[in-house]
Amino acid sequence: MPLLRLPDGRDLEYEVQGPSTGPVALFHHGMPGSAVPMDTVLGSMTAREFRVVTYSRAGYGASSHAAGRTVADTAADCAFLLTTLGVERYLTVGWSAGGPHALAGAAVAPESVEGVLLVSSFAPFDADGLDYIEGMGAQNVAQFGTVGHGEPAMRALVAQMASAVRGNTSADVATEMASLLPPVDLAVLTAEYGADNAANMDHGLSRGDDGWVADLAALTSPWGFDFGAVVAPIELWHGAVDQMVPVTHGQWLAEHLPTAEVHLEPDQGHLSIAIGSLGEKLDVLRGRVAGRATP
Structure with missing residues (x-):
């Protein structure tokens, strides 16, 4: 995949999929993740003529590590x-974990970002009135439980989690992630998406765990932008049975993002709400953007 030399000398890995003349959508991956295109995720977007740009956050894949990066830095x-x-x-x-980065992009470049699609997004770690880990599966409770105990503790737990997914089959990953997977998500992970996800994560972790550790630190530190700077229309989707990022995160975001149209789906999880339907969701957002631009 191509590498872009950033102004500070780091490299940023990226890829572009879809028609060259289509409306552009920048896709922010989860934790862990990378720029590797996943047809089960991007296919519904490119089928609707979107030109999709993916990238690897600093420390993942071939993207250079950036010590102390914030969510806004990535934006x-x-x-x-x-x-x-x-x-x-x-x-x-x-x-x-891509959700906060999508919001940050709208805050950092409001003249360019016309709309934001948030799917199963995390809320801020210090969100007032939110019990951050309530409703999470055991793996995420353990992961976020390392926050505040220093980077060595975070790095040790991430190394353990990375070893459970790196180079493994989707069935192995499903076993390791069992506490995070309601039945609707287990069905998705053990189907076609599982192989796509494994390839995406394997590339992200191919040079080590720096990207994952940096993501965990960035998510649980100040994000580096104010929600008031996000003025673009937002389509917010969250599944009620999500055990990776509980629906309470989506509800908190809904209350604090005035431009958000909120869709809380009672029977959907973290994976099932996204696979095969992001293109349709993007079309709805694009329609709102077009309506906003009409006098």
Whole structure:
């Protein structure tokens, strides 16, 4: 995949899928993840004529590590990438840990980001009135439980979790992630998406765990932007049976993002709410953007 040299000398790995003339959507991957295209995720977008840009956050895949990066720092990297690609207007899509980064993009580059699609997104770690880990499966309770105990503790737990997914089959990953998977998500992970997800994560972790550790630190530290700076229309989707990022995160975001249209799905999980349907969700967002631009 191509590498872009950033102004500070780091490399940013990226890929572009879909028609060259389609509306552009920048996709922010989960934790762990990478720029490797997943047809089960992106296919519904490219089938609707979107040109989809993926990238690997700093420390994942071939993207250079960036010590102490914030969510807003990644948004600045992405803004530079899209400018370099000659894209003046685009939508952002954030799934899971990608959600905060999609929001940050709208805050950092409001003149460029026309709309935000949030799917199963995390809320801020210090969100007032939110019990951050309530409703999470055991793996995520353990992961976020390391926060505040220093980087060595975070790195040790991430190394343990990474070894459970790196190079394993989707069935093995499903076993390791059992506490995070309600039946609807287990069905998704053990179907076609499982192989896509494994390839995406394996590439992200191919040079070590720095990206995952940096993601965990960034998610649980100040994100580096104010929600008031996000003025673009937002389509917010969250599943009520999500055990990776509980629906309470989506409810908190809904209450604090004035431009959000909220869709809380009673029978959907973290994976099932996204696979095969992101293109349709993007079309709804694109329609809102078009309506907003009409006098």
